[in-house]
Amino acid sequence: MRFKNTRIAALGLAIAAPAFTAQAQLPEPVRAMIDAAIATGDEEKVRTVIDIARMTNPDDAGELDTILAAYETDLAAAQAEAAALEEAEIRNAGLFENWSGRGELGAFNSTGNASNTGITASLRLTREGINWRHKLSGRADYQRNNGVTTREQLLATYEPNIKLNDRLFVFALAQYERDRFQGFAGRYAVSGGLGYQIFDNDTLKLSAKAGPAYRVTEFVDGSSESSIAGLIGMDFDWNITDRLTLTHDTNAVAEAGGNATVIIDSSNTSINLITGLDAKISDNLSARLSYAYEYDSNPPAGAVKTDTLSRITVIYDF
Known part of the structure; x- marks a missing residue:
């Protein structure tokens, strides 16, 4: 502590x-x-x-x-x-106490199902308890050209976890995605499992987790499918200096920062990788460069398997 x-x-x-x-x-x-x-x-x-x-x-x-x-x-x-x-x-803290957060605003450039430049915004909230931790996050990428929306990607997640000891923890996950240009109007996933904190110090943080998942996908053509899946995750954060941090977190939660989401089922494997580099401007303000790789092994007809996004943003911690 x-x-x-x-x-x-x-x-x-x-x-x-x-x-x-x-x-x-x-x-x-x-x-x-x-x-x-x-x-x-x-x-x-x-x-x-x-x-x-x-x-x-x-x-x-x-x-x-x-x-x-x-x-x-x-x-x-x-x-x-x-x-x-x-x-x-x-x-003794109340429900709305002991929350910390991070807001992010900037621009992105994408390739794949849509090639354009637009604005990106995200918000992450974390509440740390004695044994419990709650994480809420949301991200939106949006671009409109000549009155026509050319990108609209939304992502929201909620992950509570509880520590069993200094290393081992149990996690749960609820996640919602929407990206019509990738072919789905909504994709919902719930998961849970065990995680293990491999490293946890001021310089390096590394944890891994895995568990079963259930996913429902609603396609833009009105059809839908559901499947049992497996989820694998890993979080990695490296404080290179006091003001420079490299993040590449293999994590079931897609949030501001580096992350990679891997959900595997019999019909479609989806991977979301984000690597970021944060540079502190002041105690609360940072600049961030990040690169995202999104992959679906079996996308809807007319969509490609791979999308990439490059983002440059300003982050405010509170």
């Missing part, structure tokens, strides 16, 4: 300050420097100052070790208290 730095700093200072009032042999300027570092709430700064004090005052190494040990004890207690408070806030 991530701790709020300001809360930890305040708690740590309140707890740690009394620990350093005992009689000591350290020169007063050195002690004042250590106290000032502790007051900042910056753990790295505290450790750096104590290391420097140890080099410049080698005879006082024992007292410095005692100060550091007391600081670490107080810091651990502050972190535990902050974690408990944050967990309580999450557990």
